[in-house]
Amino acid sequence: MSSTPLQSATPRAPATAAVRAGIESDGQFGAIVPPLHLSANFSFAALGERRTYDYTRSGNPTRDLFGAALAELEGGAGAVVTSSGMSAVRLVLELVPRSGLVVAPHDGYGGTFRLLKALERQGALTLELLDFADGPAFERVLARGPSQVWIESPSNPLLRLVDISATAARARDAGALVVVDNTFLSPLLQRPLDLGAHIAVHSTTKYLNGHSDIVGGAVVCRAAELVEQLTWWANCTGVTGAPFDAWLALRGLRTLDVRLTRQQENARVLAHRLLASPAVSRVHYPGLDNHPQFELAQRQQRGPGAMLSFELEGGRDAAARFAKGLAHISLAESLGGVETLLAHPATMTHAAMTPEAQARAGIGPGLLRLSVGIEHTLDLEADLSRALERAT
Numbered sequence: 571m572s573s574t575p576l577q578s579a580t581p582r583a584p585a586t587a588a589v590r591a592g593i594e595s596d597g598q599f600g601a602i603v604p605p606l607h608l609s610a611n612f613s614f615a616a617l618g619e620r621r622t623y624d625y626t627r628s629g630n631p632t633r634d635l636f637g638a639a640l641a642e643l644e645g646g647a648g649a650v651v652t653s654s655g656m657s658a659v660r661l662v663l664e665l666v667p668r669s670g671l672v673v674a675p676h677d678g679y680g681g682t683f684r685l686l687k688a689l690e691r692q693g694a695l696t697l698e699l700l701d702f703a704d705g706p707a708f709e710r711v712l713a714r715g716p717s718q719v720w721i722e723s724p725s726n727p728l729l730r731l732v733d734i735s736a737t738a739a740r741a742r743d744a745g746a747l748v749v750v751d752n753t754f755l756s757p758l759l760q761r762p763l764d765l766g767a768h769i770a771v772h773s774t775t776k777y778l779n780g781h782s783d784i785v786g787g788a789v790v791c792r793a794a795e796l797v798e799q800l801t802w803w804a805n806c807t808g809v810t811g812a813p814f815d816a817w818l819a820l821r822g823l824r825t826l827d828v829r830l831t832r833q834q835e836n837a838r839v840l841a842h843r844l845l846a847s848p849a850v851s852r853v854h855y856p857g858l859d860n861h862p863q864f865e866l867a868q869r870q871q872r873g874p875g876a877m878l879s880f881e882l883e884g885g886r887d888a889a890a891r892f893a894k895g896l897a898h899i900s901l902a903e904s905l906g907g908v909e910t911l912l913a914h915p916a917t918m919t920h921a922a923m924t925p926e927a928q929a930r931a932g933i934g935p936g937l938l939r940l941s942v943g944i945e946h947t948l949d950l951e952a953d954l955s956r957a958l959e960r961a962t
């Protein structure tokens with residue numbers, strides 16, 4: 571099986587759980603760091619005597635250690651570790667009955683949007699894209715008996731929040747499976763299962779691994795029954811993750827707490843620097859008290875996270891001048907790594923959207939997104955100040 575919950579008997583803080591995941595679990599040599607089991611297959615002890623594992627698509631000890639760590643951090647019964655965030659999303663969608671209704675945020679992750687649209691075109695599901703802030707629209711769609719309700723909070727790239735507790739409660743009452751994509755915060759900053767979701771989905775490519783050197787995903791479920799179903803599907807469709815990726819992600823996970831602490835500290839400084847600049851018309855960051863959902867962020871999240879976006883007065887030209895000549899910040903997609911990345915959503919992460927759809931979603935030509943890393947604060951601040959001068 572792809573998921574063996576190895577929760578520790580003694581309760582421990584999440585930071586400790588992340589560090590200790592799989593430490594000293596090696597019965598053969600007492601290795602401190604868990605060994606990497608690359609083997610595709612495992613021998614039977616005798617005819618009809620299957621050991622814990624038989625074939626790595628179905629189950630692998632290294633991958634299970636990572637899954638158990640994520641299950642503990644999210645407070646779930648177990649996890650399925652997948653080959654990418656998108657295969658994690660796809661896996662959960664296996665549970666939608668033919669032409670069943672899926673409700674998803676209108677400003678959700680582009681890859682998820684593309685997949686949902688493609689499945690809708692195939693007639694595999696019925697899709698309703700929604701602004702969860704629109705209460706009456708949400709009630710109307712709930713009356714149609716959705717199979718799944720997907721939530722992303724905070725959203726990309728405008729860092730808008732959804733009240734997960736309230737939304738999940740209404741969706742649960744309507745009989746829907748509630749899924750939260752928790753990629754932007756990680757379980758150290760937000761625990762969707764505690765807030766009433768059935769499933770938390772991750773692109774482990776991002777904060778969980780944190781070093782931009784794997785692509786991976788995970789699904790964590792509150793109920794063991796759901797873990798079992800999804801484990802079955804993951805083996806059936808072959809979307810389980812590679813052992814080496816799981817091993818790297820487990821290594822990355824150990825430093826998640828210190829990374830996030832430093833990333834949030836840097837993000838706070840940069841957000842205030844941006845706020846003070848006349849070249850910037852708006853800063854979107856849940857850690858600023860001018861964020862329209864600052865109070866919700868305080869209640870729902872254990873920290874504001876390290877993603878932020880901002881709008882330059884000068885539009886696309888200003889964004890181009892800002893991006894050209896950065897010393898410590900790379901212009902690149904993706905997020906959650908130790909290195910600071912700048913993205914221009916209109917031409918990069920959200921380029922697949924039509925200009926009208928971009929405008930509706932509030933993605934203007936002068937909007938830039940930062941995934942803040944762990945570099946020295948003063949270097950980042952200086953880089954940002956020089957970029958703002960260019961953009962003015």
Ligand SMILES: *Cc1c(COP(=O)(O)O)cnc(C)c1O
Pocket residue numbers: 654655656657679681682722726751753754772773774775776785786787
């Ligand atoms: C990156 C991302 C995904 C997709 O993950 P991959 O690992 O790139 O397949 C899904 N959701 C969110 C919020 C993401 O940022």
